[in-house]
Amino acid sequence: MEPGSARDRLHILFDDARAEQKRAMAALPKIRLAWLGITAGLMALTLWMVFLWVPTEINQGNIQRSLYFHVPVAWTAMVAIALVAVASVAYLKTRDEKWDRLAVAGAETGVIFAALMLITGMVWAKPVWGVWWTGEAKLTTTLILFFIYVAYLMFRAYFPPGEQRRRLAAIIGLIGAIDTPIIYYGAQLWERAHPSAVVGRSVDGPVGLTLLVATVAFSVLFVYVAGERYRLRRQEDEVAALRRAISLQPSRSVSSTPSPGTTPESVGGAPAGGA
Numbered sequence: 041m042e043p044g045s046a047r048d049r050l051h052i053l054f055d056d057a058r059a060e061q062k063r064a065m066a067a068l069p070k071i072r073l074a075w076l077g078i079t080a081g082l083m084a085l086t087l088w089m090v091f092l093w094v095p096t097e098i099n100q101g102n103i104q105r106s107l108y109f110h111v112p113v114a115w116t117a118m119v120a121i122a123l124v125a126v127a128s129v130a131y132l133k134t135r136d137e138k139w140d141r142l143a144v145a146g147a148e149t150g151v152i153f154a155a156l157m158l159i160t161g162m163v164w165a166k167p168v169w170g171v172w173w174t175g176e177a178k179l180t181t182t183l184i185l186f187f188i189y190v191a192y193l194m195f196r197a198y199f200p201p202g203e204q205r206r207r208l209a210a211i212i213g214l215i216g217a218i219d220t221p222i223i224y225y226g227a228q229l230w231e232r233a234h235p236s237a238v239v240g241r242s243v244d245g246p247v248g249l250t251l252l253v254a255t256v257a258f259s260v261l262f263v264y265v266a267g268e269r270y271r272l273r274r275q276e277d278e279v280a281a282l283r284r285a286i287s288l289q290p291s292r293s294v295s296s297t298p299s300p301g302t303t304p305e306s307v308g309g310a311p312a313g314g315a
Contacts, residue, residue, distance in 0.1 A: 072268075079264050082257035086250075094250040106164035108250055112258035113156040114182070118220045120150025120262065121185065124192070125217030128210035137277065140206045143213055144196065145270040149262060151189035158186060181223045188216035201280075 090108045097104035123146035131139035161179070162172045173179065192212050199205045 072264075075260075075264050075267075079257070079260050082253070082260055086254045086257045089246075089250045089253055094246045097247075100168055103164060103167045106160055107247075108254045110157065110160040110164055111251060112255040113153045113160060114223075115255055116258050116262045117150055117153040117157050117185065118223065119259065120146045120153060120266070121188070121213075121216050121220055123266070124150065124213040128213035131206060132210050135203075137206070138274075140210070141270055141273040141277065143210065144273055145266045147189055147192050147213070148269055149266040151186070151193060152265075153258075153262065154182075154186040154189050157182060178223060181219055185216065185219045185223060188212070188219060192216065 086108070090105050094105075094108075096102055124143045127139045127143035127146060130136070131143065161182070165174075166172050192209060195212060196205060196209050199208070
């Protein structure tokens, strides 16, 4: 392979990637800004409804307002692991790296919502139950979901890149999705202090409307953040591909064949026969 031809192909690959990125960036900013505006508007509406519009609950008081954050982030964390599982199945079937990127974006965003789910739950539990944490099944399986997210991301961070890492990460994502229905039906299966599932039940009045708006707002926020992370992951993969192409490019070697017009002395550094 000639060094010149390898460099030419590398330049063509780089120019094509840059042209594609320019075309995508020409259309994406408007869509991304519109989606960001919708997300900000819904979050502002949620905050207004939670703290100013919905009435204070009689029994629990203001701490009950944690419901409007705890339930939406819990819902989003479970949607995220379901997205990871669906993308993992699609990758195992097609071996298309875009599904692997989608799974990573879902996991990296979902772990944040899973952490918020645990934090808001503990903040709500302390005044109501008198303890930060109990060992009941719903809480334990929720913690397991968080650890599954962490294990998935740690595996991808420390395992060598390649097909095997993507395949094994997809299997971990599928295993993690099994925990989602256990979390959802945990309070019904093992009735303890935690109330039964809210999402999927009829909640009337201002409480139900506020909870609905908050759930939609956090879902839209998840889609925006995961979409941004997917876009960034794709750019990271493009940079990695260019680096691999550069590393595979053959190094330029000095030719040992004398060019026309050169003398043996200029090539060998000394006259034939020595001094």
